[in-house]
Amino acid sequence: AGIGAAYQDRPCIDPLDPxxxxxxxxxxxxxxxxxxxxxxxxxxxxxxxxxLEQISKKEEI
Incomplete structure (x- = not known):
């Protein structure tokens, strides 16, 4: 049934998701x-x- 393939060959809902x-x-x-x-x-x-400037974790909040 292709269950083992999961989403390996399908588009991601969010391509920016790690x-x-x-x-x-x-x-x-x-x-x-x-x-x-x-x-x-x-x-x-x-x-x-x-x-470009790096944003520290403290500045994001």
Missing amino acids: DCPNSAPNYFDRCQAYAKFKEWNNALPEQNKIK
Whole structure:
């Protein structure tokens, strides 16, 4: 009945969910997305570059 496959080959409801398997058709690869962003951002003139800041857990609340 295909019960053992679970959601391995089906789209994730939330592709940003860390539990979404990379075999899902709508899987979002954060590392690849960051690498593409970094490449794009580095090609911009210095005054147009986006500066990323790390948010600490205390600041999120």
